[in-house]
Amino acid sequence: MVAGWFHAFGVEAQPHLVTAREDARANAEGWIARGGLRVWEDGGEVVSMAGSSGPTPHGIRVGAVYTPPDKRRRGYASALVAALSQEQLDAGKRFCFLYTDLANPTSNKIYMDIGYEPVSDVDEYRFVEA
Known part of the structure; x- marks a missing residue:
């Protein structure tokens, strides 16, 4: 299930970087092995x-935030990101940070509502062989 979610996350959030399902599975397994993945039930x-x-x-990045479309708009991701962020702060991190797509007002509002603040913008460039 989680591997499928990693793939779906890639399709939605980073369509230019979408990898094969096998790669999504390896990615999910890596997050789990490092103890970095949390789920909300x-x-x-x-x-x-x-x-x-x-x-x-002094900090840690929060990412791979995903809720399947049929479970959205119920506050699950907000609650999970808030809990995960608090867990990291309680463990001694001074701050948590994340990257969000400025073109996605929903995620931006959610993150700001739970206490995240914009700090900087990042531009991404890709070079391809001619």
């Missing part, structure tokens, strides 16, 4: 995922 059903990775001396 509702009534015993797993309904959302998010993870932490890329630690710095």
Whole structure:
């Protein structure tokens, strides 16, 4: 299930980087092996995922936030990201950070509602062989 969610996340959030399902499975297994992946359950059903990775001396990145389309608009990702962020702060991190697509007002509002603040913009460039 989680591997499928990693693939779906890639399709939605980074369509230019979509990898094969096997690669998504390996990616999911890596997050799980590092202990960085969390899931949110509702009534015993797993309904959302998010993870932490890329630690710095004082902070950690939150990412791989995904809720299947049929489970959205119920606050699952908001609750999970808030809980995961608090877990990291309680463990001694001074801050958590994440990347979000400026073109996605829904995720931007959710993150700001739980306490994240914009710090900087990032441009991504890809070079391809001619």
